[in-house]
Amino acid sequence: MSMRTEPFVVNVGPQHPSTHGVFRLRLTLDGEKIIDAEMVVGYLHRSVEKLAEGRTYTQNIPFTDRLDYLSAMSNNLAYCMAVEKLVGIEVPERGQFLRVIMAEFQRIANHAMAIGSFAGECGVWFTPLMWMFREREKILDLFEMTCGARLTTNYVRIGGVSFDIPPEFMPAAKALVKELPERIAEYEALLLENEIIVVRSRDVGVLPPELAIAASTSGPVLRGSGVMWDIRKADPYAVYDRLDFDIPVGTRGDCYDRFLVRMEELRQSVRILEQALDMLPGGPASVEVPLALRPPVGEAYARIEAPKGELGFYLVSDGSPHPQRFHIRSPSYINLTPLRDMVLGLTVPDAIITLGSIDIVLGEVDR
């Protein structure tokens, strides 16, 4: 005799801590197994792309802070690079180095958040998150002493950066970079073979490399599936071509591999920072750019390897001080494309882990 089962719909979110914001997932269950999943987004939609069309190029930089509010520096950098490409501005070497230093500190801060919350979702409740926040806090202090803000930094500007670093930055940054490898080793010892994390995330939410490429995923999600692809290496911007670092990749494409890739990226970011802080040249950090910037008619697409993946800005100029089109290629949103394939056949708690391993920020998903 076979049991007759009724499909059952579970709403995850939009108001739930495990959804990292206001993300809603409609899961259809057969018993405990997920047989259908549909994502519902848009609760945080602020229409940034339309708003940007009514403002000048410089006025749009603060909007980019509020996309992925956990890595504002990277967003500023990608947008400013797009404008510089459109106008043809060369940024001085010191400015380029400062951008790399800030972007890599931001990557550590973002991954700290991602790893901490991922461990929490696996069941290693809250302690890793608090450890990670300790390091993140120091990085945010560095941002605060440089530009006055901790999260919405508005630091990278068209033609350079808003302020050169204060004298107390260098000692603090070097002390932190010296301390970080020890801390990371501590976390690796405590988390990498942590039974709770391994049992909960091994072979869960598998993303095969073919699907990862076809579905346009990027960042740790793509690399976790074993695809060696990093914009910092493939299409170097700023001064990444002069710095020495490795690209970690996974082998199985499951949640644990994505977690491993992020852990290793912490180490690689520290490596980049060690070199960049030593190599930081003197000279001006920025060039003068007119406030009412009027780029020539044309279009530009610039991209960076943001902590979450490939962040690109596509700008179309009609010669006026406002962009005619301002498009954000947001990694969080596009990385959600294969989510349904990844969660089919899993249980609800596994779907939560899978979502956590993608590492989304709703400010960037909804824009």
Next chain:
Amino acid sequence: MSRLLDGLEVGERIGQRVPEAVVEATPQWVVAHPEKLVAVTTYLRDDGELDFRFLIGVTAVDHLDHFEVVYHLQSLSHNHMLTLKTRALDHKNPEVPSLVSVWRGAELQEREVYDLMGIRFAGHPDLRRVFLWEGFPGHPLRKDWLEMPGGLTPGLGRFPGED
């Protein structure tokens, strides 16, 4: 360094394979005819020398009399890029074919373009609004959405104090 492929060269190659598909080719981009778009993109994806297996992004631009849909393509193996465009000439009812059958990555992005720009993607498996709710009036990224009195569009035409 990721190399930007010469649009003229790629346009010629596409023209040999899919006749009458290229509307315009410049060094920066290739414009394909919407009717031939699926054949063109399948060729770009499967050709060994081009190998555009990775779709970076899909977006659209409102040019007042027509829409332009822009695809940024990337080859992971050869590390080169291409900007492919297509034009929807009917500004009232713009429609271009969906590329979900070629790249899965187009799925969410075409929904986004449909939601905000109002371009229909024929053949999309699930073409619904994604950020806004069903019944929202119009498509906000269009230039004629919210026209101000006197034909003005939001934003300053020039700066105060600027000649």
